[in-house]
Amino acid sequence: MNDLPSDLKIIRNPRARRLRLRLDRREGFPVLTLPKGVPERTGLAFVQENLDWIRDRRAERPDPIPFLPGTRIPFGDRELLIVRTPDGRGNTRLNDDCLLVGGDETHCNRRVTDWLKVRARERLKQRSLFHADRIGETVSRVRVADQSSRWGSCSGRGVLSFNWRLILAPDHVLDYVAAHEVAHLREMNHGPRFHALLATLLADPRQGDRWLSRNGPQLRRYGMVLADS
Ligand SMILES: [Zn+2]
Numbered sequence: 551m552n553d554l555p556s557d558l559k560i561i562r563n564p565r566a567r568r569l570r571l572r573l574d575r576r577e578g579f580p581v582l583t584l585p586k587g588v589p590e591r592t593g594l595a596f597v598q599e600n601l602d603w604i605r606d607r608r609a610e611r612p613d614p615i616p617f618l619p620g621t622r623i624p625f626g627d628r629e630l631l632i633v634r635t636p637d638g639r640g641n642t643r644l645n646d647d648c649l650l651v652g653g654d655e656t657h658c659n660r661r662v663t664d665w666l667k668v669r670a671r672e673r674l675k676q677r678s679l680f681h682a683d684r685i686g687e688t689v690s691r692v693r694v695a696d697q698s699s700r701w702g703s704c705s706g707r708g709v710l711s712f713n714w715r716l717i718l719a720p721d722h723v724l725d726y727v728a729a730h731e732v733a734h735l736r737e738m739n740h741g742p743r744f745h746a747l748l749a750t751l752l753a754d755p756r757q758g759d760r761w762l763s764r765n766g767p768q769l770r771r772y773g774m775v776l777a778d779s
Contacts, residue, residue: 554597555580555604560590569596571603575699576770578611580604615771617662619655623772624718625666626673632662663714663773670694670717677728678710681751687735701762702727704734715769719761726758 557579566585569592574581584593597604617623619634633648634655642651642665651661675692682689690708697703702712710731716724729751737744748755 553601554594555601558582558597560584560593562586569593571597571600573604573607573611576696578608578614612767612771615773616659617773618658619651623649623662624720625649625669626717626719626721626724632658634658659773666717666773667694667714670712670714673717673724674710674712674728677725678732681729681732682735684751685732685736685747687732689732689735701766702731704731704738706738708735715772718769718772719765723758723761726752726755727762730755730758 559574559579559581561581561583563583564586566583568585569588570583572581572583573579580597582593582597584590615621615623617632619632621632623630623632628647630644630647630649633650635650635652637652642649642661644650649662649665651658653661671692671694674694675689678689678692688708689710691710693709693711694714695711697711697713700713701716702710704710710728712727712731716727729748733744733748733751737747745755752758
């Protein structure tokens with residue numbers, strides 16, 4: 551079994567009813583779920599039988615856009631060009647429309663991702679506090695994460711979580727998601743009262759939503775880890 555995918559991830563799940571093979575939604579590596587009592591070699595034989603399925607599903611996925619020198623990336627309403635700087639020690643920094651990244655090229659994707667996450671958190675925190683202040687609600691914490699399926703979420707304790715890739719979307723889209731989650735601080739549903747509240751925060755709440763359903767999948771391509779098969 552030496553041609554198994556090198557990035558195969560095996561998960562043991564006692565509650566699983568059967569062997570299951572899928573691709574990770576975000577990064578595309580194959581994931582095998584083993585139910586209780588099923589030996590690993592049985593699972594690996596199952597993967598072996600389904601190598602064509604894995605290859606076909608991977609081929610259907612959109613190409614990732616890693617953050618490499620020479621890549622142009624959206625950044626709010628702007629566009630940045632990733633430029634590698636010869637000085638290895640310099641921090642990642644903005645110079646007009648160039649994002650200067652020092653160090654080895656193999657670390658470029660990671661460094662740009664880290665830089666974008668910091669900017670995303672700053673901006674989302676600023677917009678969330680702004681909107682929360684307008685409706686007299688309190689945000690206890692703003693975090694950014696690598697959520698695979700959602701752009702934002704709101705916990706019962708006032709913690710707002712956002713997908714860091716929102717920093718790549720136009721400003722009005724990031725602002726929409728921040729206002730949307732802030733409105734959930736008071737209305738934990740999508741009922742009429744929630745929409746009425748959101749309408750007090752944004753001129754056209756549907757605009758951001760429409761943009762995300764149309765362009766969200768494109769945004770998720772950025773910074774994706776390249777599969778090695
Ligand atoms: Zn919602």
